[in-house]
Amino acid sequence: MIGILLSLLALAAPAGTDLPEEAAAPVPPGPIRVAGSSTVAPFALVVASSADGHAVVSQTGTTAGLAALCAEGQPVAFAGASRQVRPEEVTRCAEGSVATLVELELGLDGIVLVQGEKQRELSLTAHDLYRAVARTVPLGDGNCRLVPNRVRNWRDVRAALPDRPIMVLGPPQGSATREALIELAVRTGARAEPCLAALEREDEPAFLDSLRLRDDGAWVDTGGSDGAAAYALTRMPDAIGIFSFVHALKQEGLETLSFDGVHPTAATVADGRYTLVRRAYLYTTAGQLTRDPRVMRMVGAFRDPALVGPGGVLTAMGLVAGEEAGRARLIDTATGEDTPLRR
Template structure:
């Protein structure tokens, strides 16, 4: 793999940090611990491998725990047994930040790295289809309106929702409740259409059906991709990067007439799009010398810029001004405040 990073600069910085760490922090560790989102995982994994290859530090340890699971681990406290960074495919919730603070995690920098679309994909053996947000909602909601009353979802085939849709059983492999993808899907694909349906009284409705039509497929999006190759009548819900990596076997569904393509996601035209983040525990910076060398590498133009490596594997790049804001926050180790989330 061609590397266009300034390896010498990264090595020099990392070695200097290591020397300082040995001299001043006897209990320091030199291996970063990362948890969190399965959607951010492919991008973070790329950076960790690059970091291990071009610095004197070991490759960071990274686990795909889901956004919610990662934030729980991250917010458990400060110290050796807790992660340094957590990835998230949604923004941290106010309640999560408050829990962090209660547990002594008081100095956190929030880092926005790019955008992503949540795709509704199927095997490429099928013809591509288009869905409205309402049709998608009616397929996944636990209760839906029938003759003006909310009842347990009776739809078993797509064609029962709309005659123009395929006469196929509704079978959807999707993320669990600990996933940021699930949170974002409920917000964007369920709250929005339900508020427009009279039977819900103008309230957002996000309960997902549990009768077997929606199948909790776990935190590993690659497993959903694999299942779609075996169950060709089913659909799957996951981040755009997994569609990008599997265009030979999968096809995305247009939502409200907009296909899940990078330009549409970046412009905000694709209805189910969200931002991607990671959170840095600044209180670990002294005891984990390579922490900010890794963060600097992640937010570099080489990684998240228009010609960056992460764009090549599916990251939807932020506008230049936002990328500069991200790097400024990292440089200043900007502290996330409760008021920022209100």
């Protein structure tokens, strides 16, 4: 524990120019506030309660969570993220008077496809998923013109798939899970189309634009509540859902689907056989860290192998402990330079 504190004090030194200013800000009253990814939210709750006992977690999605962390008055102490912070977000933090971001890597989280447990098996590939959820698809037969996707039934995606209407309940815009799904599954699937593979090489922005998801009812944004989405799946048996592996484990009455022939388990997520995997992060600011001892305690807890390491509490909750779990770095928002932290 002392080691952690020393390290934190040490990492505060390079950003000394803004520390006095940030330190002058009063410690906000009330519980520690956490915003961001719904994937990270439950871990934040557990860790916060173990470290301090008073935390309020808001599932705003990764992008909104990071924005809140750097917003005026720094209303939240932590932002949970299902991806790494982007350079433009770092820049916005600099504009929001946050000089240094602190990044903690929590572990690996799978993105899994689920359905009501009474449904017939639906084994999808990345290409299937692309053909089902992309807003536009090539006309086909050598014609690369992108046309609105009119496919309504899985059987029309691939003849071997069952006769079942396409309805995918997935995370909304701003969700890192959605971005990861597009990146890992939809983009991969699109590449299987020769037209789009060529487009990616020749005009990447146009290619990325072609990966937008449908808005005609085949894809349904579920909002931030995984519980509601999970329950909806039990009421709409034809639908499939996109969940983080962590949440999927918690839902009753649902079963996970294999993707590209691999069933998602802690082992297949950890060893990379299951390909829909992203990393989970927790962000705070150096100012919060130095100003509020509770924040420091939580950071310490998140770096504790007993929590994030193999066999730890978070892995028991579904987070897969990667090699980098517990790794931390400081990001200078002005320059974007980062400084790894020792354990």
